[in-house]
Amino acid sequence: MxxxxxxxxxxxxxxxxxxxxxxxxxxxxxxxxxxxxxxxxxxxxxxxxxxxxxxxxxxxxxxxxxxxxxxxxxxxxxxxxxxxxxxxxxxxxxxxxxxxxxxxxxxxxxxxxxxxxxxxxxxxxxxxxxxxxxxxxxxxxxxxxxxxxxxxxxxxxxxxxxxxxxxxxxxxxxxxxxxxxxxxxxxxxxxxxxxxxxxxxxxxxxxxxxxxxxxxxxxxxxxxxxxxxxxxxxxxxxxxxxRGLTAASLAEPAVVLPAEASLADADRVVLDHLAAHPPGPVPHVVILHRGRRPAGLLDPGAADAVPADRRAATPLTAVLRGLPEDAVLDADLREEQLLRAVARREHPYYVVTAADGRPVGVLSTAVLERRLAG
Structure with missing residues (x-):
């Protein structure tokens, strides 16, 4: 804003x-x-x-x-x-x-x-x-x-x-x-x-x-x-x-897990995603509250610091990078509407959701800025 x-x-x-x-x-x-x-x-x-x-x-x-x-x-x-x-x-x-x-x-x-x-x-x-x-x-x-x-x-x-x-x-x-x-x-x-x-x-x-x-x-x-x-x-x-850009087209891939899941669950889901989409990038992990609202993203640095023998007992909430409630974008947002929506909120990451509220990816402000810089 x-x-x-x-x-x-x-x-x-x-x-x-x-x-x-x-x-x-x-x-x-x-x-x-x-x-x-x-x-x-x-x-x-x-x-x-x-x-x-x-x-x-x-x-x-x-x-x-x-x-x-x-x-x-x-x-x-x-x-x-x-x-x-x-x-x-x-x-x-x-x-x-x-x-x-x-x-x-x-x-x-x-x-x-x-x-x-x-x-x-x-x-x-x-x-x-x-x-x-x-x-x-x-x-x-x-x-x-x-x-x-x-x-x-x-x-x-x-x-x-x-x-x-x-x-x-x-x-x-x-x-x-x-x-x-x-x-x-x-x-x-x-x-x-x-x-x-x-x-x-x-x-x-x-x-x-x-x-x-x-x-x-x-x-x-x-x-x-x-x-x-x-x-x-x-x-x-x-x-x-x-011109022609949408939130969905800029979003990086993501997998979705409930907040009650463990870090080991996230490891397994991420590996399954990589196996199904070779040689794609490592997806973001979107963590949902019980109400199905995005609570945040998995913090890769914090997750990597957890030893292998403790990952099954570590809840995702312990390695969560919180997101404000308004850090959610409609996948159909396009062109200047998308720019204005991002400029109003000024967050580094946004969860991109489909019409039914289902997360379909994560939009990084850094990726958007690189696209605008040409």
Missing amino acids: SPAPRGIPLGRIGGVPVTLSWSWFVIAAATVVLYTPVLAAQYPRLGAQAYAASLGFAVTLALSVLLHELAHAWTGRAFGWPTGRIVLSLLGGHTHFGDVRGTPLASAAVSLAGPAVNLALGAAGWAVLRAAQPEPSLGWVLLDLTAWANLIVGLFNLLPGLPLDGGRVVEALVWAATGRESRGTVVAAWAGRALAAGLIVAVAVAGLWRETAAVVLTVLVAGFMWQGAGASLRHAAVQARV
Whole structure:
């Protein structure tokens, strides 16, 4: 399970936990420091209120991002996606979903919901401004800034490259066309890197590199896009490696014995298994409670230390490596579902069970990691 985010918990909104990351205060401070001189020059009648306008803009923009992320979360919930939490951070926010079995349609719909909210907010603010007399008051300036920011954020997020929402739409389209989500991720991620590079080139060509605020914002946004696209490429590589994998296909062979059995019984069952499956590896020994629930695995080191003349009198519980109750995986778990199940529990070994609960093998985290490493 991913660690809880660092920041200020804001409670639940619409059933979704929301956290304000400490990094948000960095962008809020940068907005006040860098944007206040711009506002003071553009609206000289504001005077010292230009500082309040900059800070207010940072706050209203955070609220707009929150509504953007809530739109993602609620749309995901409509498709049956479990929503973990929303984190508002340095360059916006992120909605964490739980164990998702997505489709191209659901992915595209969830992605488009966020920008749609920003565009609606921007259009509503623009309509109010059109109906009002343009006055350089604090409220008017704040509404003007927020309306334009929402329009820009909405349109920017529709750009066709990861990690932007428009990139998720590209990913979904390629996924639907090819049947492979990882291929869609690769295409959309490289499009995102191209956009990041293009943003820097555009700022340089326009001569905006002379303006400190423009340079800082460009570097932050382009860096965010480049790193986000890189993370998507790494994720796609993992997707490609796990394609077709199941818990059953990765499980190593195992034999099953009740906890009341002796170490000598285990020796005999293991030898019988090896005779029936030459030249297979030595199987794991899964030890069951009376309730047929896996109690643990035989510890080879502890078993080897027991002398031959004492093995018949040594119960398996004396050489048992205990397993937590959740160190059990369904044999049909596959691909990303399998990765998420292992990541949530973080145990070195898992007993893999059939639909009837019968152990069919043991999955080692080390084996899974070697497969993912290629």
